[in-house]
Amino acid sequence: MKHVTDLAIFGGTPAFTEKLHVGRPNIGNREKLLERINDMLDRRWLTNNGPFVQELERKIEARLGVKHCVLMCNGTIALEILARAVGLKGEVIVPSFTFVATPHSLQWQEITPVFCDIDPATHTLDPRRVEELITPRTTGILAVHLWSRPCDIDALTAIAKKRNLKLIFDASHAFDCSYGSRMIGNFGDAEVFSFHGTKFFNTLEGGAVTTNDDALAKKLRLMKNFGFAGYDDVIYIGTNGKMNEMCAAMGLVGLDDLSHFITTNQRNYESYQRYLRGLPGVSLLPYSEVNRSNYQYVVLEIDESLSGIHRDYLLELLHAENVIARRYFYPGCHRMEPYRSYFPHAGLLLPETDKMAQRVLVLPTGTAVSDEHIKAICNVLRQGIENAAAIKERWSTRNQAALQRHAEPPAIPAAR
Numbered sequence: 001m002k003h004v005t006d007l008a009i010f011g012g013t014p015a016f017t018e019k020l021h022v023g024r025p026n027i028g029n030r031e032k033l034l035e036r037i038n039d040m041l042d043r044r045w046l047t048n049n050g051p052f053v054q055e056l057e058r059k060i061e062a063r064l065g066v067k068h069c070v071l072m073c074n075g076t077i078a079l080e081i082l083a084r085a086v087g088l089k090g091e092v093i094v095p096s097f098t099f100v101a102t103p104h105s106l107q108w109q110e111i112t113p114v115f116c117d118i119d120p121a122t123h124t125l126d127p128r129r130v131e132e133l134i135t136p137r138t139t140g141i142l143a144v145h146l147w148s149r150p151c152d153i154d155a156l157t158a159i160a161k162k163r164n165l166k167l168i169f170d171a172s173h174a175f176d177c178s179y180g181s182r183m184i185g186n187f188g189d190a191e192v193f194s195f196h197g198t199k200f201f202n203t204l205e206g207g208a209v210t211t212n213d214d215a216l217a218k219k220l221r222l223m224k225n226f227g228f229a230g231y232d233d234v235i236y237i238g239t240n241g242k243m244n245e246m247c248a249a250m251g252l253v254g255l256d257d258l259s260h261f262i263t264t265n266q267r268n269y270e271s272y273q274r275y276l277r278g279l280p281g282v283s284l285l286p287y288s289e290v291n292r293s294n295y296q297y298v299v300l301e302i303d304e305s306l307s308g309i310h311r312d313y314l315l316e317l318l319h320a321e322n323v324i325a326r327r328y329f330y331p332g333c334h335r336m337e338p339y340r341s342y343f344p345h346a347g348l349l350l351p352e353t354d355k356m357a358q359r360v361l362v363l364p365t366g367t368a369v370s371d372e373h374i375k376a377i378c379n380v381l382r383q384g385i386e387n388a389a390a391i392k393e394r395w396s397t398r399n400q401a402a403l404q405r406h407a408e409p410p411a412i413p414a415a416r
């Protein structure tokens, strides 16, 4: 690229002819999947704890070394059912820097999410801030292993124990990851996974609760199936949280290729590391050496004071090139409804969350992304940063021209 006008945002040819998305699904062996679907149709057992669901539960239990895996229809319902099963009520401490399903799972049943700030070094709950938010109404902590990286489980476990609180984890990002030598899925009262199509391991839609607590597992199984303990025997209030056989078949096939998905993600991560090296103001969130990871997310932090250009400009540049990078989890749950109206001053206690929501840029990875793709993506970022001043100037000229024509103004990066 010789000139900024070669950038697609200013009329150049996009670097990619097709859109490259974050979270494009990893898909296992197609023949094996079709074979399983045929089995399912022959058997005419489509849902209600079918053989594929049972097989997937046993395989996940073995893989994570956990006593119970209870599969559900999605991660959000799994969170809702778990919150109810462990008896959360009143207030529950959660991060705001997460997908909105985390607080929604509480608010949906009128449990108040109390938003807690993150540690900017890890992007996960800051245990010191958690302690400050505990009140007589607090019944639990719902922590998130964001970007597949475990939160400070030891510190949170100590707080929960000392203050007699329930501790559950939204481990939606952290399937097949570890905290030290123990797999995620074994901590707190229970942990929740999402197997949604955008997650690196998917069952189309799906989720699971894992726990080592026998009584809790039993309760979860009742709750996800209307409270049925046997034919005509309802002993509990429940809902419909069951996973069906089609979804379980997808999961079983994906599970066989899980190592391949992870190796690909790790290789992509290393490519990003290589091509981004030395780019001012761009840091790639590291993965720990001591924990096993799925390398599911490529997370950049853009420091405008060094890059000379705000994250939102880079986002627009990338989108124009057909790289659909994302600014997860902008603007933070506390700035979304209904929380924004319920807690208009929540931001006062969330300075790190607010800062992070302005800096994070998530890039595509997974089996649909190659080294060549990554090289081209990083090249766009490099062009954006090396030509920051020219780009910003051109941007404002272009926007003014559009306004003068009374045309719909082009996308302007969101106000800060």
Ligand SMILES: *Cc1c(COP(=O)(O)O)cnc(C)c1O
Pocket: 074, 075, 076, 077, 098, 099, 101, 102, 144, 170, 172, 173, 194, 195, 196, 205, 206, 207
């Ligand atoms: C994906 C996700 C969920 C929701 O899972 P679904 O299976 O889509 O319902 C919850 N929390 C986090 C952090 C997620 O990323």
